Each structure stands twice: as structure tokens, then as C-alpha cells.
Amino acid sequence: MREETEAFEPKADVAEVTKQDKTEERAAPGRKPKMLTRDVSVFYGEKQALKDVSIEIYDDLVTAFIGPSGCGKSTFLRCLNRMNDTIPSARVTGTIELDGEDVNASAMDVVQLRARVGMVFQKPNPFPKSIFENVAYGPRIHGLASGKPELEQIVEKSLKRAGLWEEVKDRLQESGTALSGGQQQRLCIARAIAVDPEVILMDEPCSALDPIATAKIEELIHELRGRYAIAIVTHNMQQAARVSQRTAFFHLGELVEYGKTSEIFTNPKRQRTTDYITGRYG
Numbered sequence: 068m069r070e071e072t073e074a075f076e077p078k079a080d081v082a083e084v085t086k087q088d089k090t091e092e093r094a095a096p097g098r099k100p101k102m103l104t105r106d107v108s109v110f111y112g113e114k115q116a117l118k119d120v121s122i123e124i125y126d127d128l129v130t131a132f133i134g135p136s137g138c139g140k141s142t143f144l145r146c147l148n149r150m151n152d153t154i155p156s157a158r159v160t161g162t163i164e165l166d167g168e169d170v171n172a173s174a175m176d177v178v179q180l181r182a183r184v185g186m187v188f189q190k191p192n193p194f195p196k197s198i199f200e201n202v203a204y205g206p207r208i209h210g211l212a213s214g215k216p217e218l219e220q221i222v223e224k225s226l227k228r229a230g231l232w233e234e235v236k237d238r239l240q241e242s243g244t245a246l247s248g249g250q251q252q253r254l255c256i257a258r259a260i261a262v263d264p265e266v267i268l269m270d271e272p273c274s275a276l277d278p279i280a281t282a283k284i285e286e287l288i289h290e291l292r293g294r295y296a297i298a299i300v301t302h303n304m305q306q307a308a309r310v311s312q313r314t315a316f317f318h319l320g321e322l323v324e325y326g327k328t329s330e331i332f333t334n335p336k337r338q339r340t341t342d343y344i345t346g347r348y349g
């Protein structure tokens with residue numbers, strides 16, 4: 068049911084959004100989601116931060132999570148690879164599946180899960196180690212390389228995919244923390260890619276970056292889309308419109324509306340979505 072919507076002026080560029088529709092066609096209806104959640108709630112102690120969130124994330128599509136600060140976007144993203152396990156007061160209920168497997172099952176190896184569902188954070192957080200070691204660390208602990216040549220190949224391939232290779236190939240032994248912010252974030256993406264993930268979660272990956280570095284990350288997201296299922300939290304609606312094909316709008320811990328990005332931005336069904344998209348709050 069469409070709620071009453073007032074004169075509607077989307078903040079995001081409509082041309083951008085409709086361009087996304089073409090890529091959307093690749094996602095045939097009826098295909099299996101890469102990840103699925105049903106009635107996921109999260110509590111921090113007594114306080115409920117997320118209420119009954121049900122959503123699907125698909126291969127080949129970028130799913131954007133938008134909504135005002137504090138509405139539960141990061142909390143939800145962290146459910147997908149059990150990062151909330153690291154917060155003692157957090158309790159997660161509901162069902163979360165990766166390829167039909169329950170991620171919260173006792174048989175699920177959390178280290179393995181976090182390799183399959185990688186994460187890139189708001190503030191670039193390279194290890195205080197060399198550029199090479201930042202990328203080699205994961206493949207080494209997961210035993211993905213049989214020897215040094217193979218490890219070097221993985222590092223090179225990951226840095227290439229992250230669009231960083233040309234800038235760092237002659238300085239792989241320098242510290243990752245010496246890179247610029249945008250380069251550090253691409254290094255973190257290379258680090259996630261290096262363990263051959265299936266899903267990449269990004270929590271406001273550009274919010275600490277300047278516009279040029281941001282544009283590079285957005286371009287990269289486009290290139291990575293065909294290879295991984297990607298979910299990105301962003302408070303920048305233009306960015307959601309540019310990079311995603313699906314958008315989920317969160318408000319006060321609820322998933323208010325979820326659908327094609329083009330529809331969320333041009334023809335939202337709920338008043339709360341309209342209000343947010345038109346900049347009435349948040």
C-alpha cells in the first residue's frame with residue numbers, strides 16, 4: 068500500500084538511479100540469495116537496537132543500507148559475519164543464512180565465516196605492518212598459499228583487484244599506515260579480497276575520505292560487484308544511488324523499506340522513506 072506522499076523531490080540524482088536499472092536485470096527473479104536474514108533482532112543489554120529485520124543479499128548486486136545515525140545499520144551489518152560476537156552485551160536473535168547455512172549454528176567456524184564474509188570499516192585500519200604483510204596475513208593464516216611464490220601472486224592479484232597495485236608495487240615493504248587514507252582503505256579492501264571472500268561488507272567506507280579517494284572506492288565497488296555480493300552502509304544518499312542496485316532504509320532499528328534502489332529513490336512506498344530521501348530528517 069502506498070502511503071500519502073507529499074510533493075516529492077528526490078535528493079539523489081534520478082538519472083543515476085535509473086541507469087542502475089539496466090544492471091538490475093542481471094539479477095533474475097527467483098534466484099537464491101547469497102545471504103538471507105529473517106526476523107533478526109539485536110539487543111545491547113536490555114536495549115533493543117534492531118527489530119525483526121528480514122532481508123536478502125544477492126551475488127552481483129550491491130545492497131546499500133541507508134538511514135539516520137543510530138538507526139542500527141552497523142549493528143545489522145555486524146550480524147552478517149558475527150562481529151557482534153565481539154561485543155559482550157550484544158545478543159542476536161532470528162535467522163541469518165549464508166548460502167542456506169545458519170551462520171549462528173554451533174558448527175559454523177567463525178574465523179572461516181569472517182573470511183567468507185569480509186568486512187571493511189569506516190576508518191581504514193591497516194595493521195602496523197608492511198603493505199605486503201597486510202595482504203599476505205589472511206592467506207597465510209588460512210593456508211591459502213603453498214609457498215612464497217603463490218603468496219606473492221595472491222598479494223599482487225588482491226592489490227590489483229583493489230586498484231592499488233600500480234601505486235604500491237615498488238614499495239611493498241613500506242608500512243601500510245604510511246599510505247594516504249584512500250590508499251589505506253583500498254589496502255583494507257585488498258586484505259579482505261585476499262582470502263577469497265564471497266561477501267564483502269563495507270561500513271561507511273568513504274566517510275573518512277576526500278572526494279577523489281571516495282570516487283576511487285566507488286569505482287572499485289562497481290568493478291568488484293560481479294565477483295562478490297556487496298553490502299555497504301552509507302549515510303550519503305548520492306552514494307547509495309550511484310553504487311547500489313538494492314537499498315534498505317533503516318529507521319529507529321526497523322527496516323522500513325527495502326527494494327530496488329531505483330524504486331526507493333524515485334517511488335518510495337512509505338512516508339518515512341520519502342521524508343528521509345527528501346532530506347526532511349537525518
Ligand SMILES: Nc1ncnc2c1ncn2[C@@H]1O[C@H](COP(=O)(O)OP(=O)(O)O)[C@@H](O)[C@H]1O
Nearest residue numbers: 111116135136137138139140141142143154156
Ligand atoms: N557496542 C554497543 N553497545 C551498546 N549500544 C550500542 C553499541 N553499538 C551500538 N549501540 C546502539 O545501538 C543503536 C544502533 O547503533 P548503530 O548500529 O551503530 O547505528 P548506525 O550504524 O545506524 O549509526 C544506537 O542506539 C547505538 O547507540
Ligand SMILES: [Mg+2]
Nearest residue numbers: 140141142300
Ligand atoms: Mg554505523
